[in-house]
Amino acid sequence: MTSSASPSPTRTGALRSELATYLGLAAVLVAMVLLFSTLSDYFFSVETFIAIVNEIPALAVMAVGMTFVLIVAGIDLSVGSVLALSAALSATAILQWQWSVPAAALLGLGAGVLCGAVLGSVSVAFRLPSFIVSLGMLEVVRGAAYLVTDSRTQYVGERISWLAQPWLGNVSAAFVIAVLLVIVGQLVLTRTVFGRSVVGIGTNEEAMRLAGVDPRPIRIAVFALTGLLAALAGLMQAARLEAADPNAGQGIELRVIAAVVIGGTSLMGGRGSVVTTFFGVLIIAVLEAGLAQVGASEPSKRVVTGCVIVAAVIVDTLRQRRRGG
């Protein structure tokens, strides 16, 4: 339909509407901060924000990958397991095989890429929905993490903690890396052939194929990328814990997906943004931090979290719809 009462879509118009999206999500965020500040005397403090900032890198990094996956109309339920496996492998390499820290980190990242690539390849080769393949991966990779660690938390110690140490004015290197990845991710999505192909494939795979773009390597690359980022998240988490826990990241896939969707990325593919995903991550992080400070009971935490997820998505959808006409 050609219904558009709105002014014609010029470049500056597009930019303005993008900013409006950010403002909408930022408003939700500010509202939450204000709410918790009235509920707790200590919430509105530098310490709280530094704590939040240093908590989110793992979630943010995974959400960047998941944004690409959702845009390409896929889903990846295995990120939590990959996170655990990457940390487990790195820790085992350091402790049992006496590898150097960088080599062990590379091993962990490599394992992540491999998991993602296998997931992508199986899904592409047999034309299976990534949902079910990644559900299988979730189990297999978790099993592998147990095997590697012999089902025990591996304590590594300070050798690996630098990623999580306070760095620039109390902000950790991990956070800086996460922010950089968000920026790079957004640029890749909007300004590269790869990014545009991802959007195109998520919208209309057949059209892309007919235009001579082979969707298969791109799909595989998206999953491999997500595997890599999940593995990086695993290293960040291990650095914070100074240990690798084979149970780490259970159920985190749903939190990651919630963050991405709250940020306005479509589960149907073809539409999304890494920057708004970051807002989604912040919303979830503030919510968790706030509820913990307030000392909410477990049932009420559950209820509030569920309502906030749905409400945030509703707000975002309504605002988009109003603008979209």
Added chain:
Amino acid sequence: MTSSASPSPTRTGALRSELATYLGLAAVLVAMVLLFSTLSDYFFSVETFIAIVNEIPALAVMAVGMTFVLIVAGIDLSVGSVLALSAALSATAILQWQWSVPAAALLGLGAGVLCGAVLGSVSVAFRLPSFIVSLGMLEVVRGAAYLVTDSRTQYVGERISWLAQPWLGNVSAAFVIAVLLVIVGQLVLTRTVFGRSVVGIGTNEEAMRLAGVDPRPIRIAVFALTGLLAALAGLMQAARLEAADPNAGQGIELRVIAAVVIGGTSLMGGRGSVVTTFFGVLIIAVLEAGLAQVGASEPSKRVVTGCVIVAAVIVDTLRQRRRGG
């Protein structure tokens, strides 16, 4: 086409091809039974099959609902929480409020319908993907289950165990109900206006709307139905364990979806069958029972389960594709 080398897909042809599907899944099942029979001396026994038969009703009943949800191109992640809430409410009604068992059961079922209807209505009213709404529901309903039980397992005792008691030749009433529901579900899907509409909406919602079929009440009905069936599963589980555990059913949504997808129902909507879903349930149940009986270690259980899920879906897809040409 005037020249038709292949036989036309008439009604009997369709029936034949449906039988072929069943045979394919049955073959996977038989292969698994044979495998476990060689691995364990006691697997191939009446006791084992009776045990499996009595373990699956809850999963089967939820899978029937999930089949409808997937066909209508939705997804419901909240079934595990609804299962817990239904059991929790019923148990609390019996223990704390001295309700009669039937009244308490009705309360549990009603809560399930309500949860499903709310999920469906929110998703329809705001045009949100059911994935994210049900993710919110998952949290909220779990919180409610904790509130109702005060986070304690409620032991009810034999008053509610009749559903799970051996009945017809050691088979429980719950199993009979589950099988009946599978048959009725398949008939509803293929032989009623409702079922036809469900398939149509999953295929092309806009086309259905323009053809004069309102998709909204049908969508809501599908979710309400799934809520009802999840609640029934909660009662079955409570009857079997004679207790209501507010933590019951965590993560079961992924098992249910795996069963439905192994049975060949499409995650994209528009295609699926309740009968083949039942085969998916059997495959998962045999796998779990077999692995427990063989005494596999936790890591290997995980790895094997993941591989079987993916392999079963691959086999099913390849077979369908070969027949489809």
Added chain:
Amino acid sequence: MERTPLLTLEGIGKDYAATVLDGVSLSLQRGEVLALTGENGAGKSTLSKIVCGLVNPTRGRMTLDGQAYAPVSRRDAERQGVRMVLQELGLVPTLTVAENLLLGALPHTAGWLRRGEMAQRARAQLARIGLEDLDPWTPVSRLGIGHQQMVEIARNLHDDTRVLMLDEPTAMLTPRETDRLFEQVAQLVAAGVSIVYVSHRLEELQRIAHRVAVLRDGRLVDVLPMQGLREEELVERMIGRTLVEDNGRGRRPAGPVRLRVQGLARGKVVRPTSLELHGGEILGLAGLVGSGRTELLRLIYGADQPDAGSVELLPIDGGPARRWRNPVQAVKAGIGLVSEDRKAEGLLLPQSIRVNTTLSDLGAVSARGWLKPARESGLVQQLVKTLRVRCTDEEQPVAALSGGNQQKVIFARWLHRNCEVLLLDEPTRGVDIGARADLYSQLERMAAEGRALLVVSSDLRELMALCDRIGVMSGGRLVRTFERGQWTEQSLLAAAFSAAVPAEDATLSEPA
């Protein structure tokens, strides 16, 4: 050298479940426009796709410029200068116009897009087809379907093109845009490009084609020079029978008013519009692309919500007027809509003809919610026969039907519902002559039964043949209504252009 053909096909055949093409041999000269025509499902699109590498032939050989030619992919064909505008739109709506135009060959440095170059190249290509005003960074989803088709065409206008296949490119274009396209075709031909042009609009073929190839049931029946070929001859070759076209008939007697539209409006797309539709008449709606016809039909049907105005149906027995706010209520009230985009809005593609047909009234084939399979099959078989749908049987999935036959299935759906008022949006888009005649006679029969029909079409000749009155929309307004006998092609066109030129068109951006 001038005599050797640029492209030759020898014994090309293609089998799916059935044989779709059989032993087609053709040659294409340099700088020639070869029209390809034939009924729906004759194999035109399949043949074109084989030439441009989208479909692998089962049999036969091709040569290009004397060399053996067997493209393995569309990319491969394009490298050799063979391009195709597909019948079905192949654009990606979430990407911008520039990205769509250059899709598959985006200019980049180490993966990063060169946006300046993209904009420049996109503008150059758009200018060729008269869209220099379009901002290349507009997402395609904001364009109307007509402009999308133009972008699709622009995408294939490259300098290195040697053979260009156009598969029904004008199906969604209005005369103005069609003229633009034909200018471009003339330029290409002058530059020595060979063109294969697929269309059901015979008058277009007369205008631009040098020769015409006729396909019937997958076989090449004839290749004729266009010069001096009479239309009736062509039609006879296509369908194997002659067609009687009666243009001289008078106006049908109009019954009482059935549908009353008052001041219906939505944004800039539809300005307040009023019209009355009588029982037993066919009212046509003409206009340029973007003039608001589809939107008007959707507003009437309740598929979109109007800003102002009302619609009501006056029952034949004089009962109280009925109103509705959405398609579900509209269908209940007795209205049907044949939508413009049959794939996206009309059909359940993987489902059978039977399922697609009875959708409009499942109550008629069920009792207390349970379907009556035998009853349903019987009814559908009847309709399939009446409409001459080409299919194996009513259980065939509609995805496997040709475009025209798919349209007949949608038509069958509304015959099944037996509705009193039918809104038809481009009902014969992509429908062949033979099937069109079938559809026309159905429409006329329905009118004779006292039903009221509102037909939107971009094919003026079709409207002139079919309608009792023709309304012309321009810039969102119903600018004039002609009675049968009052109109000429010129007067209709003049009315269509009457709003400020260029047409006030919300889908175009303002000049930068």
Added chain:
Amino acid sequence: ADKPKVALVMKSLANEFFLTMEQGAKAHQKENADKYTLVANGIKDETDTAAQIRMVEQMVAQKVDALVIAPADSKALVPAIKNAIDKGVLVVNIDNRFDQAALKEKGIKVPFVGPDNRAGAKLVGDALAKTLKSGDKVGIIEGVSTTFNAQQRTLGYQDAMKAAGVTVVGVQSGQWEIDKGNTVAAGMMREHPDLKALLAGNDSMALGAVAAVKAAGKTGKVAVVGYDNISAIKPMLQDGRVLATADQYAAKQAVFGIETALKALAAKTPQAQMPEEVKTDVVLVTKDSK
């Protein structure tokens, strides 16, 4: 004039065991409202270590005076605790003991107030062994195998069985859950038809095992024991479907920890000079107890 502020950080509050612990703590605070204030928190999933670390950090940001923690992981929480101690928060460890080597590496000392799970499980195992003969077969249903307490309890059960000459034919994880415990128990009984007993790592899994025993028609032939003494287990103890369980006095665990912390705060005892260990009771619970 300010009352000290104590934070209690636990594992899953969805778990009856920790819930009881929290309620005990809250009741204690109410009685001593003039002495301190309390913020209690738990994580959603007992294995979500990262979430618990976030919680610790939020408590430090809240400027609490003392932190009483039941760590979800005995090693991975150590850096977070070190950080808290560095910021001047007094830390007391309850329920699940921090890894000594990890503490030593960080150069910190954290007092542990809690039960010995291995010894507790041995008590339960010994009670069961009295009903068994040498050579009988039993199966163990473990909690989440990666957790320290699950491992400790399994070891305690194995100690008891070995002492009695009973054969342990299998150890499988029931993931602390009633339904998984049920599946595993049913599988073990089928594979070993002559099985005499099932030793569950907690009472939820014991409930599942009881249902499996009943479904297999072996009520009275296969004994079941559990751990934790949750309320739902009481009727089972009465009618003999569960032979024994262990009570760690959940309600008092946190209170002991809080009192240890308050004492140290009042006396201004530095972290490094606090007692290393305060053992709390684990008692055997059977039909005849109390």
